Amino acid sequence: MKKYLLLILLAMLSGEVFCQNANTLFVTYSRSKPQPVYNKDVDGGAGYKAVASNAFGIRYLMKSSKIITFETGIDYSSFDFKLDHVDMPNIVIPDITQSIEVVSIPVYAHLTFLKYFFVNGGLLTDIEIDKKNTDIDEQTGIGFGLGAGVSYNYKKVSFFINPFFERHGLIGLGKQESGVRQSIINPGGRIGIGYAF
Numbered sequence: 001m002k003k004y005l006l007l008i009l010l011a012m013l014s015g016e017v018f019c020q021n022a023n024t025l026f027v028t029y030s031r032s033k034p035q036p037v038y039n040k041d042v043d044g045g046a047g048y049k050a051v052a053s054n055a056f057g058i059r060y061l062m063k064s065s066k067i068i069t070f071e072t073g074i075d076y077s078s079f080d081f082k083l084d085h086v087d088m089p090n091i092v093i094p095d096i097t098q099s100i101e102v103v104s105i106p107v108y109a110h111l112t113f114l115k116y117f118f119v120n121g122g123l124l125t126d127i128e129i130d131k132k133n134t135d136i137d138e139q140t141g142i143g144f145g146l147g148a149g150v151s152y153n154y155k156k157v158s159f160f161i162n163p164f165f166e167r168h169g170l171i172g173l174g175k176q177e178s179g180v181r182q183s184i185i186n187p188g189g190r191i192g193i194g195y196a197f
Helices: 002-017
Strands: 024-032 035-038 047-061 068-084 097-113 117-129 141-154 157-172 182-196
Touching (some): 024 157, 035 047, 047 097, 097 141, 117 157, 141 182
Antiparallel strands (some): 024 047, 024 182, 035 182, 047 068, 117 141, 157 182
């Protein structure tokens, strides 16, 4: 009898612990400090200082009665970097800022637990647009992203806060200027407001 009571109790709690997700469309804003990194050790060459950058996007969370659901969307990011150089005494070298613009399509698994918490992660398909004259390798390629966050639903309106870590263009599909590939690491935070349907 105790086994059955425990089984019934666990079944009842699972509805609260792992909540069901409705189809939800979110509008998102992200703030981050991206930085180009080399995929191998490199001696010499320019360094970069991260500058706070912005991203805007739309995310879609697919309806599911499972604890793991599908998350996708599209993000537009504008990444800014300051060229890091060695200062010479009595010589003023002006700051040089370089920018890249990337459109990313995430294909994530989204795990919701304890009603308000979630983790998400998966692959990013990145396309660099409006290529400017920068020393940074083209970021068109495949990357990945990981995150965790808190969400709150009020009737059909949803809100979330999602700290994340992304690596863009890890596997490059575009032109590579240097002998060793650079990709962008991008730690930051994302907020979103959505509507469930």
